[in-house]
Amino acid sequence: TDTLEEAKEFATKYYYVDIAKPTGVPNAPFKGNGWIELIMKRMLRHASDNNFDRIAWTTSNQQIDRWKNDLRQNVDQIQWQKITKEFLDDYIEETGDTGTLMDKVTDQYANTVIINGLKNKENKFNQTIPLEGETTINGQKVTLEGLLGKQMATQIRNSNKRTGIIEGDDLTIGGQGFKVVYDFAIKKILNKMGKKFGASVDQVNLEISESVEPRYFKYVTQPSIRITNLMKDSVQKGQPTFRITEMAEKNVVTPLAKVYQEQKGDKKSYTKKDFEQDLAKLGYSEDMIKTAKDLFGIIRIKQIETTEPTPIEKELKKLQERQITQSEIKNRIKRAYRLGSNEKEKEITKLQ
Numbered sequence: 001t002d003t004l005e006e007a008k009e010f011a012t013k014y015y016y017v018d019i020a021k022p023t024g025v026p027n028a029p030f031k032g033n034g035w036i037e038l039i040m041k042r043m044l045r046h047a048s049d050n051n052f053d054r055i056a057w058t059t060s061n062q063q064i065d066r067w068k069n070d071l072r073q074n075v076d077q078i079q080w081q082k083i084t085k086e087f088l089d090d091y092i093e094e095t096g097d098t099g100t101l102m103d104k105v106t107d108q109y110a111n112t113v114i115i116n117g118l119k120n121k122e123n124k125f126n127q128t129i130p131l132e133g134e135t136t137i138n139g140q141k142v143t144l145e146g147l148l149g150k151q152m153a154t155q156i157r158n159s160n161k162r163t164g165i166i167e168g169d170d171l172t173i174g175g176q177g178f179k180v181v182y183d184f185a186i187k188k189i190l191n192k193m194g195k196k197f198g199a200s201v202d203q204v205n206l207e208i209s210e211s212v213e214p215r216y217f218k219y220v221t222q223p224s225i226r227i228t229n230l231m232k233d234s235v236q237k238g239q240p241t242f243r244i245t246e247m248a249e250k251n252v253v254t255p256l257a258k259v260y261q262e263q264k265g266d267k268k269s270y271t272k273k274d275f276e277q278d279l280a281k282l283g284y285s286e287d288m289i290k291t292a293k294d295l296f297g298i299i300r301i302k303q304i305e306t307t308e309p310t311p312i313e314k315e316l317k318k319l320q321e322r323q324i325t326q327s328e329i330k331n332r333i334k335r336a337y338r339l340g341s342n343e344k345e346k347e348i349t350k351l352q
Helices: 004-023 034-049 060-066 085-095 100-109 144-148 150-158 176-195 229-236 245-264 272-281 286-294 296-301 311-320 326-337 342-351
Strands: 054-056 073-083 112-119 122-130 134-137 140-143 163-173 201-209 217-226
Touching (some): 060 073, 060 163, 073 150, 112 144, 112 163, 122 140, 122 144, 176 201, 245 272, 245 286, 245 296, 272 286, 272 296
Antiparallel strands (some): 134 140
16 A cells, blocks of 8 residues: 555455454354353352352443443333334424425435433433434434333333333343343343352342441342352352353263164154153253253254164173173162163163
């Protein structure tokens, strides 16, 4: 390039055409909600190391109050008024106003909605937002979904009415990211982590003091999870930071496909439900059964060609080589096959 303008044009084209658009965010650890899970693991470890009984966190509404601005407010009422092209055409027909100014209004405001947010009857937000697409307010790009959430935006778009009022204690203008993280993602992640330790997300009353004088105390209710003794012991031994999904799936599919073929046998019809029930009878874990359900399509068509000996064949070989006793082999076969069929019982009987 010879000039500054040519250099800028080249750089812009290179970034937006060759880099940004085709790839987006590459797959990597902590993508999506992975970073939230990492933080929650650190919080569990901190709580365990310090012998805390619980951890608690703020709600999205508290975060919105903390970081409120013109586009992020807690409200208790949202009034909306749609301005469609049909409405403007009817207005022009009724009033006869066909001037240049009205043409500009029609072009600018057709298919928009006026959003008015109130808190305790005090106006907190008043802006005109496109029903589809985006606009710019105070230098920020704004969409109807980003402002009100997908559910409320869809409700307004699909309504046959031109105006409406939505009321509730947890309504917000903006702050949808806070809702996703503090009200949904953290709860889901901690419920998953706590399940095997008998813990789940509930609520706890906390006594807090105001920093102003005279000081006084008040109670607040926060989302929380109990730190059980089992959780403390497990967490202090260490937690996996992340796992490579593709490798995990490869390690899971092959043995599950083999089990699928063994259980299906010559049956003409063998459904996902049948496979799920058989896995449960064989003693497979809930996580493994869930994986089998998620990957059922792959497992069903996977062709297994292996000379790998079965668990019983391996144990028989060890017995022949006198590496273990008959009592030990009985226990190992039980663990390998989770005893559930007559054939397996017979195999063990032969070894006694």
